Every structure is written in C-alpha cells, then in structure tokens.
Amino acid sequence: MNEPLSFVHPTPDSPWGTFQAQIDRVLPYLGPLGRWVETVRRxxxxxxxxxxxxxxxxxxxxxxxxxxxxxxxxxxxxxxxxxxxxxxxxxxxxxxxxxxxxxxxxxxxxxxxxxxxxxxxxxxxxxxxxxxxxxxxxxxxxxxxxxxxxxxxxxxxxxxxxxxxxxxxxxxxxxxATGVVTGKPIHLGGSLGRVKATGRGVFVTGREAARRGGLDLNGARVAVQGFGNVGSAATELFFQAGAKIVAIQDHTGTIANPNGFELADLMPHVQQRGGVGGFAEAETIDDEAFWDVDCDILVLAALEGQVGADRARRVKARLVLEGANGPTTTAGDDVLADRGILVVPDVICNAGGVTVSYFEWVQDFSSFFWTEDEINLRLDKIMVGALKHIWDTADHHRISLRTATFAVACERILMAREERGLYP
Incomplete structure (x- = not known):
C-alpha cells in the first residue's frame, strides 16, 4: 500500500524529488485531508x-x-x-x-x-x-x-x-478548436497580454513582497537569471518602477554593471545577438560569479535546479523571485530561509502566465475578447489577492511562503478529491 512509483526513484535534488519533499512539508497542515495526500504524490x-x-x-x-x-x-x-x-x-x-x-x-x-x-x-x-x-x-x-x-x-x-x-x-x-491550446497568435484566438503575463506576475508578486518587507523598488538593485519572455518582461517592469538592473545571465553569458543597464541600449543588442552576451556597456563576468553579485532582488527565470545549498550561501539578495519552475532545490530553500532571505515561490510568483492563459481559454469559448488593459487589471487583481491569502496562511502557521502556497493549493485539490469521491 502507498508504495513509491515503480518507474522512477527520484534523488533528493531532482525535480521530482524536490516536489515530493515539498509535499512532505505540507502534510502537517492538511488535517483530515491528509488521508488523500497520495493523490498529489502521484x-x-x-x-x-x-x-x-x-x-x-x-x-x-x-x-x-x-x-x-x-x-x-x-x-x-x-x-x-x-x-x-x-x-x-x-x-x-x-x-x-x-x-x-x-x-x-x-x-x-x-x-x-x-x-x-x-x-x-x-x-x-x-x-x-x-x-x-x-x-x-x-x-x-x-x-x-x-x-x-x-x-x-x-x-x-x-x-x-x-x-x-x-x-x-x-x-x-x-x-x-481554438481552445485546445493557449498562447496562440492573436488572430487565431490568442489573448492580448499573454506574452508578457508570466513576467508581469513576477513583477506584481515582487512588488507586493517588497512593499511588505519595506524595500523601495525605486533604486533597488535587481539581478536576473534568464532573459527570455519571463526574465525580460519582469526586467522591463522593474526598470520602469525605478529599479537598477545590475546583472543579467542567459545562455549567451553573464553581464554586470553596478550602476545599472539602460534597457534602451540593451534590448536592441539582445534582439540582434540573441542574448545579453557581448553587450558593450557592461562587464562580462564568469557565469558562477553571477551568484556573488550584490543585489536587493534576485529574479530566477531560467531552468529548474539552479540554486542548491552552495549557491544559496552566496546569494546577496534580500528577496528571491522564482520566475522559473523549480529553480531552488529543497536544500537551497533551507539555506535561504536560515539566512533570512525571503523567497516568493514559483507556484505563485510565475502564475501570471497560466492566469492569462485562463483568460484566453475563456475568451475562446465566448468568442468575446478583452483589451490589454482589462487583461492586466484582471491579472493584477487575481495575483495580489492570491498572494495575500497565501501570506495570511504563512503568518497564521508561521511557515514559509512556499509551504503556505502548497497548503492552500493542496487543501483545494484534496477537498475536491474528497467531495468527488472515488469511482468505481
């Protein structure tokens, strides 16, 4: 009974191992719903x-x-x-x-x-x-x-x-069947605001976390790992809020400038060269040196498993925003928590993309489409409300935002599972 899946045996820092560890940590907060927890483990x-x-x-x-x-x-x-x-x-x-x-x-x-x-x-x-x-x-x-x-x-x-x-x-x-996928071209039933939605969600949750932590975005130093749709959109919004972008890393290299980059100069370079590498108005640094950059906010918008325990000990930021999925291992998470560094976890931080995907799906069914301003207002409202509920849960149980997010989500999933029952 409840034996592990036969076709995969995860290591602790593998993506599936990390997910399993996160479920382990939420179990004490599920109450009677804990009897259903195996349904989210598999x-x-x-x-x-x-x-x-x-x-x-x-x-x-x-x-x-x-x-x-x-x-x-x-x-x-x-x-x-x-x-x-x-x-x-x-x-x-x-x-x-x-x-x-x-x-x-x-x-x-x-x-x-x-x-x-x-x-x-x-x-x-x-x-x-x-x-x-x-x-x-x-x-x-x-x-x-x-x-x-x-x-x-x-x-x-x-x-x-x-x-x-x-x-x-x-x-x-x-x-x-336009509703079978989201993220489509606009003229095939896509939604305005979808391309930058995930990055916008990273910014919105980062803005709210900074406000709660007494960090003024105007003048805040931001380092960004990953400069695709998510990282670049979040970077643009932080820059517009007055933040200084002091380091960026992508697949083409790592650049740094303690005085901040001018995005008006950087973006044409990225479009022409396919990445930030070789940008003339910045210092090119070793990829590993990225983790030693002095910053207030670290945006992780690359791939999973980027921050283990060793890198977590080097992070200089006060606030870490997970724009990618699973960028921090369980061990890395513990180190950041011990150092008092606040992490806004991926499962809420980067939810802007799927939220606007939901808007696109709804619009496809109704064949009635909203303006980009309407999309952004709806997105901001949902993200702010969801983060507030999660933060209240974290404060109530005195747990991390990640565990609180899992607690809120697992309660909803398992309550639905219990109410639906098992068939046959």
Whole structure:
C-alpha cells in the first residue's frame, strides 16, 4: 500500500524529488485531508510517445515526447510544452505537479499537466520543427482537448508552435478548436497580454513582497537569471518602477554593471545577438560569479535546479523571485530561509502566465475578447489577492511562503478529491 512509483526513484535534488519533499512539508497542515495526500504524490497519467519525422536530408529522425497529467480533479489539465535536449519524464512529472499546485493556488478551474520533447530545436529547420510539432500533437491527441488538457508555450516553444498544435488537433477532429491550446497568435484566438503575463506576475508578486518587507523598488538593485519572455518582461517592469538592473545571465553569458543597464541600449543588442552576451556597456563576468553579485532582488527565470545549498550561501539578495519552475532545490530553500532571505515561490510568483492563459481559454469559448488593459487589471487583481491569502496562511502557521502556497493549493485539490469521491 502507498508504495513509491515503480518507474522512477527520484534523488533528493531532482525535480521530482524536490516536489515530493515539498509535499512532505505540507502534510502537517492538511488535517483530515491528509488521508488523500497520495493523490498529489502521484501523476494521474503519463504518456510517452515516439515521434518519427522525415528530416530534410531524407533520413528518419525519432524523438521522445511526453505529456503528463498530474491531476484533473479541479478541471482540465493545464500546462506548457517544452522543447529541450535535457527533457526527461521525471522532469515533466515534477513540472505537471507544480502546475497542479500553481493553478489551485490562484484558484483557477484547472488541474495540472505538462509536456515536452527531448530535442534541441536550434538544430532543426523550420520545416522539421513543424513536422515534429504536428506529429507530437497527433500522438498526444488522445488525451488533450479544450475540456481535457490544454497545452501552452514553455521553454523553446512559442505562439507559432501553438498555432501548429491547434491546427493539427482541429484537422484531426474535423472542426476548429481554438481552445485546445493557449498562447496562440492573436488572430487565431490568442489573448492580448499573454506574452508578457508570466513576467508581469513576477513583477506584481515582487512588488507586493517588497512593499511588505519595506524595500523601495525605486533604486533597488535587481539581478536576473534568464532573459527570455519571463526574465525580460519582469526586467522591463522593474526598470520602469525605478529599479537598477545590475546583472543579467542567459545562455549567451553573464553581464554586470553596478550602476545599472539602460534597457534602451540593451534590448536592441539582445534582439540582434540573441542574448545579453557581448553587450558593450557592461562587464562580462564568469557565469558562477553571477551568484556573488550584490543585489536587493534576485529574479530566477531560467531552468529548474539552479540554486542548491552552495549557491544559496552566496546569494546577496534580500528577496528571491522564482520566475522559473523549480529553480531552488529543497536544500537551497533551507539555506535561504536560515539566512533570512525571503523567497516568493514559483507556484505563485510565475502564475501570471497560466492566469492569462485562463483568460484566453475563456475568451475562446465566448468568442468575446478583452483589451490589454482589462487583461492586466484582471491579472493584477487575481495575483495580489492570491498572494495575500497565501501570506495570511504563512503568518497564521508561521511557515514559509512556499509551504503556505502548497497548503492552500493542496487543501483545494484534496477537498475536491474528497467531495468527488472515488469511482468505481
């Protein structure tokens, strides 16, 4: 009874191991609902698919893809699809679990899901990328749908990939189904404000955390790891609030300037060069030196598992904002807590993206679309309200914001599970 999953044995600092440890920590706060806790320790469904495509040179390439549905108790699955050479089933399982927590934490009517393909998309032509996407969509088409599971963009996927997914699914069912994915191009049923929504959520939660901690954003020093959609959007909003961006790290390198960057000069460089590396108006530093930069706010917007215990001992920030999923290991989390560094966890900090995805899904069903100002106002209201409830829970139990977020989310998921019961 309650034996561990037979197909994966996580190490403590692996993504799935981290998720399991986070569930362990919330158990004391679940009360009678704790009897259902195994339902959040296990994914509901894991689909592994082979994706064969004809490459441009005439050979047949095979790629491994995944779609994991962690929980469907509160609604259809919701979560992105990433294309990355390091994607594994265990990683996708953890990401789907975090999506369940995230959706419940902001009280969206979704369960959690995630997908991925183990591939380096930079090595594929546009034609090969389209073939890969369409075949993957066909393979997972047996479990996705507007009322079943709704993919979205994630690492190395974008609006074009979502358009191919939507079109493939629609062709296969014989009807246009715009609601099968979110993060689509605007003219195919996408929502205004979606591209920058996750970064905006990072800023909103960071702004509220700074206010509670007595940190004035005007003049605050911000370091950012990851400068894709999330990191760049958050950086722009912090800059507009008067903060100084003193260091940025992405896949092209690490740059620093204690006096702050001028985004008007940096952004054209990033657009032209594909990253921050080589920016002339900054000092290029070693990637590991990023963790020693003096700053007030650290934004983690790259990949999971970036901050273990060793790096956590070096962090100089007062406030850490998790724009990425799972960027801090359990050991790293403990070190940051012992040092009195406040962490706004991923499962609330980066929930802006899925919140606006929910808005897009609703708009697709109604065929009535909102302005970007309306989107941003609704997003801010939901994020601020959700964070306040989580903060009140943390204060009541004297626990971290992460454990409080899991407590709020697990209570909602497990209450729904108990009320629905088991069938048959």
């Amino acid at each position: 994914p509901k469904r894991c689909l592994i698919v082979d994706i064969p495509i004809e490459m441009d040179n005439g050979t047949i390439g095979h790629f491994e893809g995944y779609r994991v549905q962690h929980s469907l108790t509160r609604g259809p699955g919701k979560g992105g699809v990433r294309y990355h050479p390091d994607v594994t089933l265990e990683e996708v399982m953890a990401l789907s679990g975090w999506m369940s927590i995230k959706n419940a934490a902001v009280n969206l009517p979704y369960g959690g899901a995630k997908g991925g393909i183990r591939v380096d998309p930079s090595k594929l032509s546009r034609n090969e990328l389209e073939k890969l996407t369409r075949r993957y969509t066909s393979e997972i088409g047996i479990i996705i749908g507007p009322q079943q599971d709704i993919p979205a963009p994630d690492v190395n996927t974008n609006a074009q990939v979502m358009a191919w997914m939507m079109d493939t699914y629609s062709v296969n069912i014989g009807a246009t």
